[in-house]
Amino acid sequence: MTRAETPPNRSSGRVSAVASSATAATAGLPRLGRVVVAEDDPDICAVVVLALGRVGGLEVTACADGRAVLDLVPDLVPDLYLLDVMMPEMDGLETLRRLELDPRTAAVPVIFMTARVRPTELETYYRMGAAGVIAKPFDPLTLTHHLQRLYAESRHAEP
């Protein structure tokens, strides 16, 4: 796996950004370290990788669709999955379903990152087991903070 702060190209499907520092905003909460991102739009993917990696100090692995996310298991099981909903090959909802079926990833919270945030759509995401939703467009400077908060809530909510 390559590591660089660039989005995945359409053929290779994934790339990583390495954490530079821990974010100070997360003090006292369960610490979010590694995130796998699935986003088919290369421009948005570049923004997310930079926002989480360079700005947020997280270790980010980016994929172009859900199938590439599943291919990472078991080599990489992150602290959190951040998935686009509409993707080619395998969309975010199907990816979530498969992650929940796999005991190695079932406990990893999944957060959707989508422009589809009508109430009925949110209902679907949460019914399927999403730990949260990031609405597009988002502020890249607060993205890590939102993920950290949702991650902490999902850890706290576990029985």
Added chain:
Amino acid sequence: MQELCSAQPLQVLLIEDNSADARLVRALLAEAEDRGVAFGVAWVTGLDAALDAVGRCRFDAVLLDLGLPDARGSDLIETLHAAAPEAAIIVASGQAADDCLLAQAIIRKGAEDFLPKDGLSVALLARTITTAIERRRTTTALRARTAQLETALIDARIGQLSWVPTSPEAALAGDLPRFLGVAVTGARLSMRRLLRQVSGPVRQSLYAAWRELAAGADRLAVVLVEHDRSGAGRGHDLLIETVVQRDAGGRIVRLDALVRDTAMIGHVERLEAEMITHLGHELRTPLTTIRGTLGLLAHGQDALTVPARQLVENAIANAERIDRVIGDTLGSSTDQPASRRFQPRRVALGPHLYDALTARLPDNAEQADRPNLTLTTTSRSLEVMVDAARLRRAVDCLFAQLHGRAGRADRLALEVSLQGAVAWLKLALPATTAHDIEWANAGNLETARPRPAVIPGGTTGLCIAVPLAA
């Protein structure tokens, strides 16, 4: 031309009479494959050959030179557009690299983009073609959805009825006469004649509807049976929406009714929702990149001069303004979803909830299973719609915990629906004050007594308005 029909990802028709230019474009597009975008390119030198090509194969994009031996000018775009409406047309011309008026004219004629031949690169060419194809597909899909929605809207409207009591005639339009079983060809007939012609059940329905209207209803749901010539009937669930004008004494002076098929209304609403979702996605995807890129630029403030930083911040404000307009127009909020923003507040559940819970518990529930809670009044409230089965399980678990009979859980989670959006009501049970319940998630709805409700999805349950502590 055979290669055109192969399974290349993006098929491009290059219309170029200059062989050197054509070779350059083909070489650049071939090189693009190394960057992850593959093009299948067919090259023709004139309009006739181009029209022949688009007649035989489907192209994703047409790269067009406006100066061809057998045709010239921007009218070429309209001709090709008519022949291959699904293809994105991009004009590549050496005529005017900086001619804004020409570029505008070209776009107005239906081209997706304009490429000056000078300075062509792999990246520029590949990106221009792929984004033009994307735009074309989006536009085509939106037009198809719009046409589908318009058709459904027409289908959903059964007809209209207008009636002025002082007039001897009522006006029927659309399919309404057929639905009422009235054998009239004209649009108008007397109300007396109408009632005489309709069948007994229909007449009863109309009388019942009239009583409802006279009592002030403005929406009626009725079932009418449509009869064919053999006498067989087919039921239709109709929604009658009326606008009633009354005089000072409350008497109806004019009634206009729109009659729609309920099944079709549902279909229309689904189509509308799909269209809004699609449009929102198409608008917000590029906006996400713009907003995100600007945010990252603003973050690297050291690299920006003060005027540049101000420009970036202006651009961010305008991107957010566009997003708000999209949200207002499409009716979908641009805020980050709040369903999971747990904001713990301390409340106690009181008589209203107690009555509702005990009233809805199964008959075989033991008296000891009934919760004993108290109410604290507050200024805000949360309307919770709880599925009855889930509520029962949660109440059982809650009671067991309160009385120390079973389990070690110190919190519960209820799935609830807030105005159609699912959220979770979290109940935490502090060990020291067993009857206080600390819980999370907020609503901003009016306080109301618990009432039986139909949960979205069809199951029955309770709708509970619980005040929140400030």
